[in-house]
Amino acid sequence: MAERAGAAAAAVMRPPSPEAWRQVWRDVLRSQQLRKTIPSVAISRVNQFDAERLDFEMTGMLRGQLLKIFSFVQPGLLSRYEPELNAFLEFLIWRFSIWVDRPTPGNALMNLRYRDEREFLKLPASQGMFLLSVFVRAQSFDAVRTGLEGPGLTALQKIFYCLALVGGRYGWARLQLVSAFQRWGDRDSRSWPRRVWVLLQRAESFYKVAYMINLIAFLRTGRYRNLVERLLQTRLVYLRPNMSRAVSFEYMNHQLVWQEFSELLLLVLPLLNVFSLKKVLPSSLTGKETVKRTDEETCPICEVSPINVPYMAVPCGHRHCYYCLSTRCIANSTYRCARCNSNVTAMQRYHPQVELGSSDQQNVKNKI
Helix, strand or coil: CHHHHHHHHHHHHCCCCHHHHHHHHHHHHHHHHHHCCCCCCCCCHHHHHHHHHHHHHHHHHHHHHHHHHHHCCCCCCCHHHHHHHHHHHHHHHHHCCCCCCCCCHHHHHCCEEEEEHHHHHCHHHHHHHHHHHHHHHHCCCHHHHHCCCCCCCCHHHHHHHHHHHHHHHHHHHHHHHHHHHCCHHHCCCCCHHHHHHHHHHHHHHHHHHHHHHHHHHHHHHCCCCCHHHHHHCEEEEECCCCCCCCCCHHHHHHHHHHHHHHHHHHHHHHHCCHHHHHHHCCHHHHCCCCCCCCCCCCCCCCCCCCCCCEEEEECCCCEEEHHHHHHHHHHCCCCECCCCCCECCEEEECCCCCCCCHHHHHHHHHHC
């Protein structure tokens, strides 16, 4: 009995074979794959924002080309129909990209595509055993584990995407123009235009709040950059796992810097008084010497001779061009005369006095 107990104890303490370790490892992997949830894929948020920006720039480039073409036919022909033009261009981009299961120009440059997230979420529950068997037989479970697999958008999702983005933007832009031109906000509070205008303002406020909440959620999770994508459950994923973005970060940074700089100049330059700056800056920077002219037939501002539509500055009486003097007085209420540095309070049309000769004076006397 003692020998049998010792043999049993020795059998229990004997280490398992290497094949047993491998079999246990396979069982653990299979159990983990069965219990595995949807893999979390980290899609770059910067790429998604850049893709949207590139799509916007593409629409702007096409709009600029069309405006140049129709400018030779009739200047300002398409300016009245700018919402319709933008909607038409966005519809063309949607028709030849999303509708035919292709990425938009911005998404293609950022290596992104749209995926139906609802069908992808159903994938492990319905096809988990099949994918596991494929993994056991052919070891081809890598595509599912990356989380980039999944079907594209359905026809219904594509149609609602077009109606929400293209149609929604067009409708909102047209309503804003109509309400601004017809002054719905200035109507009587009981009239229907005023009620519609109040409803539009409330809808805009609600949309901004919802957009802000969605933006915070997007920055946290990296999914659904706008409200339409969240409502339709359409997510941007990488088109090719081993391919990076086609547009470098340096190029996008340069574009963003120049765009913000140009917008800053457009905002600041109208607020500056260029002529006051010229007086403050020294002559070494402006490249011109500040020499006061004494010629009465020359405008002291634009230095043209003879003066175009001469006007006198009141009270000093020095003559200026009408355009030069009026623009300076409008831009600066305390404008001083460029010839005598006196404060200009008003302007008066200059009427030259005709000097009569001796013969003319004699004829005038005879008539009197």
